Amino acid sequence: EYKGPTYEQLEHLKSKHMPPAIPNSYKKPVLLHQGHMQWLFDHEGKRYLDLFGGVVTVSVGNSHPKLNAALKEQIDLIWHTTNLYRHPRIYEYIEKLSSKLPDDLNVVYLVNSGTEANDLATILAKAYTGNLDVISLQTSYHGYNSSLMGLSATQSYRMNLPVPPGFYHAAHPDPYRGSWGGCRDSISQVAGACSCPGECVSTEKYIHQLDELLGNSVPAGRVAAFFAESIQGAGGVVQFPKGYLKRAQELIKKNGGLYVADEVQTGFGRTGDHYWGFETHGVKPDIVTMAKGIGNGFPLAAVVTTKEIAAAHSGKSYFNTFGGNALAATVGKAVLDVIDEEELQKNSKTVGEYFIRQLMELQKQHPVIGDVRGQGLMIGVELVEPGTKKPLPVSLVKDIHEEIKDNGVLVVLGGRWSNVFRMKPPMCITKADVDFGISVIDDAIKKVTKK
Ligand code: PMP
Structure with a gap:
């Protein structure tokens, strides 16, 4: 059970003591309380699939028991x-x-x-x-x-x-x-x-x-x-x-x-x-x-x-x-x-290839997905204005990003125009997790681009 300061108290502390050079990653950032393997839990017990592993850092799993x-x-x-x-x-x-x-x-x-x-x-x-x-x-x-x-x-x-x-x-x-x-x-x-x-x-x-x-x-x-x-x-x-x-x-x-x-x-x-x-x-x-x-x-x-x-x-x-x-x-x-x-390199290969293939399928349905690339569990999805290579305006990218988070999946933006979703999850991720992630990303793109 989360016993720390309230969300509002932390927002206040952020604006008072955190340097402005530490930006907000979301309009409403997640308040993390716990992690277990590929999962993160916020202060209210809501579960998130961790597709970024805290900046490609959580290699084998959050709070791995070993x-x-x-x-x-x-x-x-x-x-x-x-x-x-x-x-x-x-x-x-x-x-x-x-x-x-x-x-x-x-x-x-x-x-x-x-x-x-x-x-x-x-x-x-x-x-x-x-x-x-x-x-x-x-x-x-x-x-x-x-x-x-x-x-x-x-x-x-x-x-x-x-x-x-x-x-x-x-x-x-x-x-x-x-x-x-x-x-x-x-x-x-x-x-x-x-x-x-x-x-x-x-x-x-x-x-x-x-x-x-x-x-x-x-x-x-x-x-x-x-x-x-x-x-x-x-x-x-x-x-x-x-x-x-x-x-x-x-x-x-x-x-x-x-x-x-x-x-x-x-x-x-x-x-x-x-x-x-x-x-x-x-x-x-x-x-x-x-x-x-x-x-x-x-x-x-x-x-x-x-x-x-x-x-x-x-x-x-x-x-x-x-x-x-x-x-x-x-x-x-x-x-x-x-x-x-745990043969995590092998898992990176099999689950990573599956993830990339699923994203390429998604690309066929969403013209805002300009490029899907990566190797193993180091994956990028670049969003563009349909039919061009012009980066999708960052406000739209951020709306999709926020929607993905609200539906329980964490990815991070990158690239020169902040229009690339970066997915580099803990290497213990499964194909079922990928299916969940893909459906959330699919729904978020549909919702934001069809508005
Ligand atoms: N090299 C690469 C490729 C990185 O991605 C980063 C961090 N994003 C660094 C070096 C710097 O690492 P740190 O933040 O631990 O200083």
Whole structure:
């Protein structure tokens, strides 16, 4: 039973103490009280299907019993540890985490957030290569601090302030909206197959643009790193054309730089076919950054790299008070165990493909659905004005979004025009849940667009 402040009291506290930069996600936001696996319950006991997992964070299920038990056991032993001492949970965890990655990616930094992880990755790449320039993609999101505001290219988070020099953005290779169009990578078996025999025909053009950036803005041969999400998240679930990441990595390597795979949203089996999103692209990064689902909601993140790159600290120490504390490492290890024991990667594949297929059926009935895309349980539905690619006006998108919530399903908006429904649920979701979600989304679109 909910015993906290009333809804009205919380609204008052929000307007008084919360920064205005923390917007309302809904006209009438949900007051959460409890979570269980793919379900959330509000203060009045109303049930919601959690199709966004608290920003792609709840990987194995809200308040998963196995995680709760592991956490409770550890709480009674010790909360906090530092690198001054040894602690078994931390070492067990980093051993198991590196076993999930290619062999030489076996040095693990434990940190607290995706922002910290990507910031540390830029430091490592610069120190290792001796170069200073960093390239990422338009509409990417890699975190929020004074330097990552330069790395991220999602306009809604970029303030009108100077960012440190040395950040450049290449054209995002977006098959739906990118300058040269294109087809999708392997998912495309499900969401609109790429018929190109090898590399997608558009890849050459996007690579040419990256090459021009390297020869002009960034001095040739002097790049420190290229950052890419394996499927863009906040940018609106953007998948890249076949071969793009492979060619980009080759080009960056030729110019002296490292490839950093941001697996903050795409890691831990979410994309279904593979444990890591980069594997779909047939590439092996030099550095992998992880956050969100790594801790199922507990503050934990990581940077994994090779011994050679980690040696770039060249005698200096790395310090992070909370990074890799005993509680976080305990949860992290339990998350990895649950993904294995409950075969959640496999579930992501089967339920994800089913979800995408059902959404494609829905697209046939609703001309406002311009594009359905994704891989596994990383899914996007882009809303447009019928018969065009013009983003559906945000007021209509928000009405549909609100209606979906009122009928017991939570999804989140994303993309440059906030017209993409993003669905990235806990990986324990079932086909029956998908059927429920689809019927709610169907009714909401009908209701709002036929008004
Ligand atoms: N990378 C990606 C791909 C993300 O989606 C996010 C968060 N939305 C981050 C990095 C930053 O993570 P955090 O909010 O934990 O700092």
